[in-house]
Amino acid sequence: MKHRTLAAVLAAALAAPLTAAAAPDPGPPPLRVAPDGRSFTAGGAPFLWLGDTAWGLLATADPAEVRRYLDVRAAQGFTVVQTAVPDGGDWSRVDAAVAEAARRGLHVAVTPALPAAADAASLGRFLGARYGDRVVWVLGDGTDDDAATWSALGEGIAAGAVDDPLMTFEPGPGRSSADVVGDAAWLSFALVRGDACEDAVDRVGGMLARPFLDARPAQEDAPACAGSGSATTALDVRRSAYADVFAGAAGHTYGHHDAWAPDAAVRAAALVDEGAMQMAHLRALTDSRGARTPAPELLADGTAGVLRAPDHLMAHVPAGEGIALDTTALPGEALHGWWFDPRTGVPTDAGTVPRSPSASFFPPVTGPDDAGLDWVLVVDDAAAGLAPPGNQ
Structure with missing residues (x-):
């Protein structure tokens, strides 16, 4: 691992005792599509989606690690954590993660497990009623399969929620959300995907009349696409993040190949790798300048x-x-x-x-x-x- 920046900012988060959080906090205001139709707001203020793919967050049985992870990502300037509910997962874990994230000013984007077609609408109404607009829903599994079932789930969430939660759909390679689910009423923003190792934001994003994000950008320390045997670097993920934002995306979702590796020491090192630390500078830049x-x-x-x-x-x-x-x-x-x-x-x-x-x-x-x-x-x-x- 290379030299880290922001060490002083993170010292308290990394050294803090892993105790239960204090009294409930109302958390950040819900996300909305901005009047420009191309970005997001939170409480009426411009909002940069600076996400992290935390796929193992709801699978870990250690609440202390969940809190540690959220502490570090909040200190690094991230605004969203994206995770998935395992098949047969416990919704009380989702409740706890959403509450802990809210206390740190973080939003949670959740992909539920695919339900049976007959259960999709009722599960959606349950989720909409339970979470309202406190959760962003990322439906789909990146294969384009079962689009009708995912759409029924989205319609159910919209019907069950008193407020209007943000929802999107992850398409297969070379496509956008709208290519698969069309102009569905529940689709708030789009995800775009390139073919293998291709960044599709610059090619596809400008054609979408709604906010959009790259569904699967390069992850830090992941196997490189060039076939050289090397792994993606901080420069690679930084270029990807800035390319997304400067192509008009509503933000970027970072990820690290080892963020949820089996070895705890590997996970801890990945959490503060160079590219992750540098995402804070993108947020600082966009907070200081409104060009979009x-x-x-x-x-x-x-x-x-x-x-x-x-x-x-x-x-x-x-x-x-x-x-x-x-x-x-x-x-x-x-x-x-x-x-x-x-x-x-x-x-x-x-x-x-x-x-x-x-x-x-x-x-x-x-x-x-x-x-x-x-x-x-x-x-x-x-x-x-x-x-x-x-x-x-």
């Missing part, structure tokens, strides 16, 4: 994902190479630039930016060791008085 509209037309040269807002734009440069942007899209007499380091969350002042249909920018690469690393360029209307990126 993809603007590939502003990329005049090079490779980058570009987002724009009325008073600023951002470009994620995946491999440390120069780019050119059309900065005339921004208002104001003066423009100011920053380079944001997604490894550390530290912004570097890039000074005055020219107003040009093809303004050139070069990341602050210092030598061969960081020549292929990614950076984020932020260009602000200086009159807007925005704080440095990553700062509120």
Whole structure:
């Protein structure tokens, strides 16, 4: 494992005694689809889906480990944990996990086990009545099989819930949720999947008239797709996360290959691996800048994902190479630039930016060791008085 950042933030969570949580907390406000139809809100405020795939969370019989996991992920800035209920699972464990997550300001996205077709509607009504909008439902198993049964379950959840819970469907490779369940009334947002080892967000996402997320992005320390025998790195998962957000996705779901490995020491190390720690910087960046509209037309040269807002734009440069942007899209007499380091969350002042249909920018690469690393360029209307990126 490589050197970790955010150590001071996590020290209390990792060292805290594993005791039962205190009095119930109302938790975070429920998630809603934003008025723009492309993102989420919580309590009316913009919300970045920064998830983690916690598949073993409801299978472990150790409540202390559940609390430890949630403590660390909350300290790392995650906003959602995604998990699955084992076949024949105990719903009281779901209750406990949802309550513990809420105390830490985390939302829980749950995939239930597939019920028998005859039981789907009644199970859905039970789940809707039990959880309301406190849970996000991720239906499907990624095969496109039993779509009618999953749809009946979704319809039942919608019918049983007094409030309007968010729901989605995980499709098979190369498809989106809407390809399988159509424009179902219960489908709140879409998941998209590429073929094996392909990121489909850039290809598919722009065609969807609803919020969307990548169903299965690369996991840290998982076998690499290139066939080289190496595993995916922090750079790989970081590029995937920023590529999702800069293509207009409502967020990103991180995962680690060993997060729920049989060995407890392996699980503990995976929980604080480099890529997981760096997800906090993506949240800090998006908390400090509201650009969410993809603007590939502003990329005049090079490779980058570009987002724009009325008073600023951002470009994620995946491999440390120069780019050119059309900065005339921004208002104001003066423009100011920053380079944001997604490894550390530290912004570097890039000074005055020219107003040009093809303004050139070069990341602050210092030598061969960081020549292929990614950076984020932020260009602000200086009159807007925005704080440095990553700062509120």
